[in-house]
Amino acid sequence: EGDVICVFSQYGEVVNINLVRDKKTGKSKGFCFLCYEDQRSTILAVDNFNGIKIKGRTIRVDHVANYRPPKDSDDLDDITKALHAKGCGVKTPPHTSSDSLSEDEDVPVKKEKGE
Secondary structure, three states: OHHHHHHHHHHOOEEEEEEEEOOOOOOEEEEEEEEEOOHHHHHHHHHHHOOOEEOOEEOOOOOOOOOOOOOOOOOOOHHHHHHHHHOOOOOOOOOOOOOOOOOOOOOOOOOOOOO
16 A cells, blocks of 8 residues: 555645455455545546556556445544545536536537548
8 A cells, every 4th residue: 555655646645545455365456546635636647657567567547436435444543434425536516518618628629530
């Protein structure tokens, strides 16, 4: 967990990590869920870490829509329980067609082959 936090903290402050482990052996299953303090850090990490090799292994980094805390989370401290309850990261409302675009949002433009 410490190594993962050390590597991923170069893009922002990590506030929560869930390294998934085998229940019988306690060994890592090879993946984890990580939460940054802000959404920009998450985007930077996904853009820069997805597909790179670390210690000879290609890693996959992506966003997760619905984070579920581990089932065996009875022995967690109060702060971690609160993070699991409210989730971490910025909550953004879904974009609807009635919303107006702000100045810094790009409007997707469909280009034809001839252009």
